[in-house]
Amino acid sequence: MGENLYQQARVTVLHELGGVGLDWRWGNSLRRTHPIRRDFGWQSGRPIDRYYTEERFLPAYQADIRGRVLEIGDDRYTKQFGGERVVRSEILHVSPGLGGNVIQADLTDARQIASDTYDCVILTFTLQFIFDVPAAITTLARIVRPGGVVLAVVPGISQISRYDMDHWGEFWRFTSLSARRLFEGAFRAQDITITTYGNVLSSLASLHGLHSTELTTAELDHHDRDYELVIGIRAVKPLDQRTEA
């Protein structure tokens, strides 16, 4: 493409994105093979996928975070959203030797965790790192109590997380449909609620490692069902469904 045509295309793209002030954020061009930042936006602010997790999905289901709560990797959201409702907080990590309240387990085969144990399991940005997702979801359905809730967030559009890829492997991206079908393998369809977040601008910005304050709230919250940047899943175990140990 000649320079003039390219310039024209760039202006059109920015115009269509409603791009007031976008120029500097994109380093003056979308035509770049390297991301603006490679760290999801962690260093300089909050990653855009975390905005949807922390400002939209988890606040919507805050009341579910109560009683005995298990969270994967750390307890940041148990603390942030559970508050006084949480009576016991535990962490599951796939790596051994972390001690304290950390249970070492692989979710695909976590026999050391008793059935019907948790009122809530918080599983943010984890299922993409587990190859056998159906087995992990079967465990989740087994270890939550009747009436208990699984709150999961999975990526639809994302760069690779190099640290996770190198430690336990990164295998999947999801859609609302694959998330639904996967959870329907262990929960009743009527007990599953799927919510998607994102649009083309927030997806591009997220891929470039921009952080949430570099977009406006209106830009972040515009919902385009064809750009599933983040998928939130709430699955409830029926009150009358006890799992045989």
Ligand SMILES: C[S@@+](CC[C@H](N)C(=O)[O-])C[C@H]1O[C@@H](n2cnc3c(N)ncnc32)[C@H](O)[C@@H]1O
């Ligand atoms: C990026 S962290 C996600 C959780 C973290 N709380 C968050 O919101 O970012 C990735 C987590 O995946 C977990 N993980 C990877 N493979 C796993 C497996 N097979 N079973 C259970 N957890 C696994 C690791 O323990 C790690 O804590």
